[in-house]
Amino acid sequence: MSSPSRSPSSPPASPRPADVVRLPLVTDAALVAALRAGRPEAPTALFDRYGSWVRRVLLRILGPDPELADLLHDVFVAAYESIDRLEDPARLRQWLTSIAVFSARARIRRRQRSRLLVFPWADAEAEAVTGPADAEMGEAVRCVYAVLDRLPERDRTCFVLRFLMKMEIGEIAGLLEVSHATAKRRVAAARKRFDGLAARQAALRPWLEEGGEP
């Protein structure tokens, strides 16, 4: 990940010692080795390399979420703690992705539980943290989130991995620790459920008319 704070042309940021360390950790294997060896710059290097990606995974699955930063933090703390369990350092990215996916799934379940409760004073605030501002397209995107919010956690995860993140079925199977056939079946079921719910949304119907492949 390139960080604007380290760009020579960017305004001077508050000094942060680790920012100025240039790591010779070119490969993931080198980075994992540095983490396991306890090299002080390694945790920051891991975050700099994959923080943006992990955040994107969380964001894709969850949509805008006030806990996104906390989840991102948790994913990396979990990664630091369990780096010794990573069998193939070359698969560092997939491994972080799997932690992110499972963290996001847990978060979805928490959200679904809390949604059962009523927070009348918070209704208007939800608008502030979800959905874009522009009108027509924004409405469609908002409806997508609304439909996703109604999907069971497993369907939502499968749907997002396949249709928003464009992952192959094999990759999804690996992340969810299921067989290829199971992953394919779940993706198809998720898509069917999404389409069924989306068809009830006027703003989404035009987008479904041409159908599409799961």
Place this chain on the structure above:
Amino acid sequence: MTSFDRLMQHVVAEQDARDERAELDRVRDRLREGRPAGRRRTRPRWQAPLVAAAVSAAAVTAVLGWRALAGDPLTFRVGESGAEGVVGQWIAARSTDVALRFSDGGEMTLLRGTRGRVVSLEARRAEVLVESGRLGARIVPGTGVRWRVVVGPFDIAVTGTRFEVYWAPDEDDFELVLHEGGVMIAGCAFGAGYPVRAGETVRASCAPHRFEVSRPPTDPSAAPAEPARAGPAPEGEPEAAEPPALAEPARAATARADGASAEGFEAECRRAGAARLIQLGDTARFGGRLDQARHAYLTLRRRFPQRPEAADAAFRLGRMEFDQRHAYAEAASWLAAYLRERPGGALAQEARGRLMEALHRAGDRDGARRAAGAYLASHPGGPHAKLAALLAQGEKPGE
């Protein structure tokens, strides 16, 4: 490409349009602070059996294991309903105060007009953010939880204490009234940190960087207190004549918030409508001017006895007697008045709980037992239910 694919692209584009830099920087800083680089591997592996045991081969287990090591995170409940609070969810106290009750026994109240949220809750650390408005807090000492209250650009580190904090971003006006304990404020005028002692009131602004500390007068008719300590003006701000209001923060805050001078308070009460009187009373109460608060609430009850706000004023009088004057018998009278006037009101659950506790503290065991029975009948799952069960059985709960 199908329409569906294009829709998905729009969703992705919308997500990616959000600026991630600030969030990434924040998390990066948190990771560095919470986990000094390299520390983990400086200890022999056999010294971390819990960590080793907690992380499993599966990544999900690693996440869960890590959480388990940290202990059960705090939880909180919101408002009269006692609904489970959601971390990160904005809470706006629009028409009434909203209480947040935490599982470690701490309590915070977003005063009407305040907007904030619980940013994070972990086993040993909690963070609450106030975007604007006034928050009262009672943090239980000795629980090992490090509380952080972020109020606009100011950052308050708390261990165990009771305080009220106010932030008006449009006016660049920060005020903290510390009743008990000690806190450390950082940010803006306070730099890396400034300790505040019990009894002190701190007012600050961010631009220019300036703060002033004083002890508020206990008698509202007394002369303004002498400023006890003054903060620097680190950006070369002259120590220019402070406006007189700065010498008496609570009164100044009230005057500014109300648009009325302290001297004109009673006149303002005579002119004000019911809702305005509630506002005047609240502002005075949280400025520490209890006599003025009482005056405003009583005026409301006298001038508008049939309005719902009259009952609300009774509740506030009860709470003030309970929390600030510790006059429990009087508190019980006011709370009972509220319940008589609005038995199904929005504050009824809290009123019943407080009434029961006030009677107990006032030594009225029979009254407390009856109130406990009434509470259990009306709110069997309420936040005071455990206390009610004890009192209903005539047992003496631990203080």
